[in-house]
Amino acid sequence: MTENAELVRAQLDRIVASKTFRQAKRLCALLEFAVEETLQGRANLITAPTVALEIFSNGRDIDERSEGLVRVQARQLRMKLSSYYEGEGRNDPLRISMPQGGYAASFQKPNSIQVDKPTSDIVDCIEIGIAPFTYHGDDPHELELIATIQGYVATSLSRFANVRVIRLDQAELFSATSSAPRVPELILTGHFVREKAGAILTVDLVSKKTQGIVWSFRSRQERSHSSCDEWRRKSASQIAVNIGSQSGVVATHLLDIWAQENAAVDPVTILSMELARYRVRPTTEEHLRLREAFEKIIQNGSAKPIAWSALAYLYVEEHRFFLNPKTDNTSALKRAMTTVQVAIGREPSLAEHWAVLSMVYFELRELERAESAARKALERNPDNTDAMIVLSHYLWNSGETKEGLALTETALSLQENPPSWYNFARVHDLILNGDYEAANHENAKIEMHNWFWCLVLDATIQGHLGREPAFRAAWSKLEETAQWFIELLKSDRPGWVFPEGFVENILAGIEKGKQLSNKPSATITDVREHRAKARLK
Template sequence: MVTPDDNTAHGSTGNAPTQADMRDALDRVLASSDFSANARRRAFLEYIVERTLAGDGPRLKGYTIAVEVFGRSEDFDPQSDSVVRLEARRLRADLDGYYANAGRTDPVRIAIPKGSYIPTFERTNIVPDQPVAPDDPAAPEPVATPESHPRPRSRLSHLLLPLAGVLFLVLAGGGIFLWQVWDRDLVGTRAEARLPAVVVRPFESAGPTESSRFMAMGMTNALIGDLMRFPGIRVYDWDSERVGRAISGAGLPAFYEVTGNVHVQDETVYVFTELHDARTARILWSESYQRPLRPEALTKVQAEAADEIATALGQTYGVIADDLRRKAAMDASAEIDSYLCVQRAFGYRRAFENTTYQPVIDCLQRTVERDPNYADAWAMLGWTYLDAGRFAFDGHQDPAPDYEAARAASERAMELDPDNTLALKSLAAVEYYTGNFDRAERLSRRAAELNPNDPDALAQLGYRLVIRGNPEEGLPLLERAMARTVNPPFWYNYAIALDRFKNGDYVAMDRIVRRYEHDDTGFGEAMSAIVAGALGQSARAREALERMDSVPAMQRGVATYFRQHGVDDETVAMVLAGLDKARKVASGEI
């Protein structure tokens, strides 16, 4: 395995890849639809490869990547914001998945060693005319193994053995919980009976010690508990008879398996986990975790690793939801399944496009008609009614009727399931946009408390705290949400951009706005116009103002628009002044 520093521009040493080979390897990865990385991680990969090929590899640091790739401000603190470390781990998993499937015959492979952001390149000896189809049922099932480590020292095992009694009690309590999970047969509403099944197989012990076995058992229970917090999936512990009976007759849209293993080495715990599409055996996601082990905080180590895995899999814009939305997009049936309809609504909420609003609301209305006890559909319907009012979709200039319909749908969701985080978030949004800010905050906090692993709940709360003048608490929540979301929706950034504007940090504001300045809501266009005016960019200011003025919601008046989004009068005055300057810059007055 080599880095570009091992080669010259005129050739290579031995059989080492040349720079042309390395760039070709990058192009192959980025051009493949089987490379599952989102746009942000693709940019991450391209950036570190190009910088390394240019001879700047030794200067690749987390700070530089955070600023140049992820748009963080120059006061970025890598100790408090782990975005680069998290995205690097996900990018390694993306590359592993690609090279395990479509890229298995690529002549040169790219890797990112742990503890570094400098990519390495290695030639392969795989014969390209004998590929193994990734979805071939005859192909051997991938075996998850941890990195090689020496046998754990026996003294750690002896140190952990006294904790066995405590772990037994934890696991015994978990046994009661697991029985409840097993007994959750596919009953209830029609849509709930079609929720995707997620089966968590018992994590394996990758080492011979008792400590590895205890950790593996604890990880299984902790992960099931965390996944159960997400309402959009049905979680099962592995029991072949019960799971087989539940899955076989349910007609589920998807069936997933989570597998993993745990290895305790010295004073470190290594966890490796994968998500498979159980019907095709395809690996959809994999990740490895490394945690220092302090025997007095054993359950904390389990909880932290389980939290990260559950967040990646179960969140609104996580691995499972993204896979389901891809399935929904390929379903051209007129009467789409109720569950997939909710997933399409989540997809719409990424961009709030006017053109996709009506098909989504039609689908949700049909869903609650045929399945009136489906809380998730009522919650999404409430949110979508709210959008018609706050964004003036389909010419709705008077938001009051839409807000009234939104409240009725969201309250119906709460009646059906008072602890449903989606229902709480939906009703919180209605309360916020009808001026009940205190209740909106209480509901948002309740949603975040019920599922602290849901980045969308953190983002909703953080966004509103920042907008309402509490950036000290709100900004860290937004940053946590962004760091833990595979591909954050654009609106996660708007409160941060507004905060940078209020502090006069136009350069940082510009980095954020440039990535999210085009949408149907008006907020992005307004922020783009303001920052263009502040930086004296006349053409950009003119274009942004034209787009902003064409947004239906802005036709109610800019001040009205921002006030209805909860912005205080002092900030509204600053926005109006910023837009006034943008108009002068656009017209050439200044």
């Protein structure tokens, strides 16, 4: 947070608490939204549809009336601010206003304070240029609908860390001056077609350098299936998640372009892109490399807040999958907690930080805190799929299996190339319900084949399916990499919290596999007896 931003927020608090604004809750909400979006560098994205959606919709579809309400409220806010500064705010050190012609906030003081803006030529984030979406027609209603979709996309994208959205005029695209700093490498173009039964939206993410399509999206809206506004929101979320969460395609393209051009790129930005690529196809070696790289940057004292939560995420994975034989799991989780708390302290508005905190709490088995942190992440960015997955695991593990699985399916529906660990909830649910063939199919999608929990699930599934060679392969790897597993199962309450019957199905699958191998199953029998005795105590 910059010093100037702190001054702005302090002034905002004075205004909201003043007598002038004390009874004007709607105007305060509008002012707070305008100020925060402007401080976050999204002033050019604040449109009437965006304000209507964020402040005045109350979950209902927005239309011309709700956008008209925005204009009326903005006019009243300007008058109210003028009245405030003529009276009780006349000696305030900072003036906040909303200039005519838009809904962004403006800040002035005698020293002409302005919100800090990047001045360096170094690339410090992913810049996405959004070109006007095209529509071959002149229906005013359709033109307004397209503008609303574009506004939703811009707003949704801007909520992701390391993403900066830039509005482009059509004339700027691929022009002779397209190398100008304001035209980014990635440009989002869209085309809208109205059909009798609904509408089709096609979106392409285009490379300025190659003029090739990096990623494409197509969505059809059927009038009979959902409201128009519901479709617009869902489409915007899908577009934002697949670009803003830095899918493997986006990360790979940008890293290649930066390398070809020998571009001056902020090291944290490069590592963040490499982390995004790693999350899609993780390996132990890449985990170690990234963890050491983020640690070095932070030790040098020049890290952005997102670097701290990225490192915390890697510590969580180190704990979850036992990736560092040089240290114990408890210390990895302690480091994760300390690191993510620094990230939140430096920039509490980023959903990514809270999503990682929810993972830490989940691994600590503080499930209520994990739920709370995940919900805070979703408040800051409703499209944060990491938070959705953690919340879905909390619900599923707490016995609300249908609700948890539904949230998993929502996260998977938004992201075309999600981290493969998102599939754990599906596998768990299929094991709980005894559908081991389907569980085997889903477990194969998790591209962490030699990692601890995948081996546990694989051994369980292969044992239930009676596939002795596959069981033996999984179980032998498990015994080599996690000798502590037997001791964990011997405890009355294993480190995980699962719905009733899940751990029993795990034990039964492993026991069946042992029996298939014609090996004594005394180990599993001993576990069952130990658990039974512990419960009697």
